[in-house]
Amino acid sequence: MLLLISLACKPADPGVREVQITAKGFEPARVEVPPSRPVTIRFVRKVKETCADAVDVQGDPVRHMLPLDAPVEVKIDAPASGELSFACPMNMYRGAIVVVGVR
Numbered sequence: 653m654l655l656l657i658s659l660a661c662k663p664a665d666p667g668v669r670e671v672q673i674t675a676k677g678f679e680p681a682r683v684e685v686p687p688s689r690p691v692t693i694r695f696v697r698k699v700k701e702t703c704a705d706a707v708d709v710q711g712d713p714v715r716h717m718l719p720l721d722a723p724v725e726v727k728i729d730a731p732a733s734g735e736l737s738f739a740c741p742m743n744m745y746r747g748a749i750v751v752v753g754v755r
């Protein structure tokens with residue numbers, strides 16, 4: 653019983669950030685992460701009609717397809733500072749993974 657309770661109360665994984673793709677693009681378009689740590693960005697496309705049916709993340713050679721309503725996890729290594737951009741294949745909708753905080 654205690655185990656069940658502790659599982660139910662388990663906080664969301666702090667190493668995961670969720671970005672939804674809506675008719676207006678990536679929301680949030682600015683994702684803050686701690687420096688020099690691996691982080692998972694979970695993209696979820698929530699709208700059927702959008703050109704953001706895939707995402708390119710800076711420094712990642714793989715284009716990640718984003719099926720409707722199916723979360724896609726992209727693992728990145730946050731740099732010590734600065735940011736990594738991400739965008740739809742046409743580079744119309746854009747966002748950034750922004751490093752905040754000190755090492």
Ligand SMILES: [Cu+2]
Nearest residue numbers: 703740742744
């Ligand atoms: Cu686009």
